[in-house]
Amino acid sequence: MDQTTMYSRIIATGAALPAHRVTNDELAARLLRDGIETNDEWIRTRTGIEARRFCDPTQGEGTTSLAVAAAREALGRSGLDASEIDLIIVATTTPDRIFPSTAAQVQAAIGAPGCAAFDVQAVCAGFIYALNAADAMLRAGPYRHAIVIGAETLSRVVDFKDRSTCVLFGDGAGAVVMSASSDPGVLAARMYADGRHDEKVLGLDAKLVEGRIVGDPFIRMDGRQVFKLAVEGLTTSAKEVASLACVRTEDVALFVPHQANLRIMSMVAHKLGIPEERMVKTVAEHGNTSAASVPLALDHAVRNGMVKSGELVLLQAVGAGMAWGSALVRWA
Known part of the structure; x- marks a missing residue:
């Protein structure tokens, strides 16, 4: 292409989920064996989650296998x-x-030897960070086609004796293929972080030392503080990318938020003036799949014909760090 100004566009999506679906009732029964009481109503009313998927390592399921499956489908x-x-x-x-x-x-x-390949670690905000990086590299060249993946197996790092966190998370992977284009696709994308909000807010304080895990190997979270920071960060970043793209948040045809908690999602949509019927909701079936959350939800929307060519799509996520970001896309 000889055009001076280049952009990037999402041209395809893909997804992969473990075979094992775990309902709230099944999870509650598992917790009860350790003396931890919860139930379907308690989980649903606080999170909007009804089920999630857990990998089975004995069946060869893991982060890599999920990432590969999602990438192959998108490709x-x-x-x-x-x-x-x-x-x-x-x-x-x-x-x-x-x-x-x-x-x-x-x-x-x-089977793509020789291309650039690297990981991004920004927890639940990781896919937005990765999308932003791919957009910049496709715009700058010489890269022409990229696969961006969010993949997680959070079931390995949740404490099943802590009902405030173990009910939230699930496993999965989502992917997009992006291509350089003379037509605008990613209109604006921004990433943010505030490292002052450390593991006391949301984190996993463990490390590998001389072949041993040292520290707490499970996710810990201050739910109230995360709720407050998430709503504030997601609302502000969405307004910024809309301003940069010279559009209104009310004009967004499809809102694809991080699928962490239905109450957070609904509050942000309300603050942005986006009707809830335009918001993708997969949290009920997937739970919080961290970096896989947004691409899984986007793939669900594409599969179900929820977005049309030329429409505005808002993607956003927030996670530990705290890290957050938004991307505004004109759908291909």
Whole structure:
């Protein structure tokens, strides 16, 4: 392409979920065996979650296998060959191994040797960070086609003796294929972080030392503080990308928020003037899948014909760090 100004566009989506679906009743029964009481109503009314998927390592399921499956599906829908991919970015907090990167393993599995491949760690905001990075690299060149993936197996790092967190999270992966284009696709994207909100708000304080896990190996969260920070950060960032794109948030045709908590999602939609019928809701079936949350929800919307060519799509997520961000996309 000879055009001076280049953009990036999302041209295809893909998703992968573990086979094992765990309902609230099943999870409550598991917790009761350890003397922890909860029930379906308690979980649904506070989170909007009804079920989630958990990986079964004995069946070979994990972050990498989910990422590969989502990437293959998105690639198949894109009409591109794996040899045409120039860039693979995987957002994950729960890689199967410390290194090599999950992106490098995806590259090998799909048959795209030689392209750039790396991971991004921004927890639940990871996919927005990865999308932003891919957008910048496709605009700048020489990269032409990228696969951006969010993949997580959070079931490995939840404490099933802590009902305030273990009911929230699930496993899964979502992917998009992005291509450089002379037509605007990603209109504006921004990332933010505030490291003052450390693991006391939301974090996992564990490390590997001489082959041993040192510290608390489970997710810990101050729910009230996360709720407050999430609503504030998501609302502000959405308004900023809308302003940068010279559109109104009310003009968004499809709102794809981070699927963490239905109450957070609904409050942000209200503050942005976006009717709830335009908001994608997969939290009931998926729970919070961290970096996989937004691409899984976007794929659900695409599969179900919820977005049309030319419409505005708002993607956003928030997670530990605290880290957050939004992206405004003109759908291809």
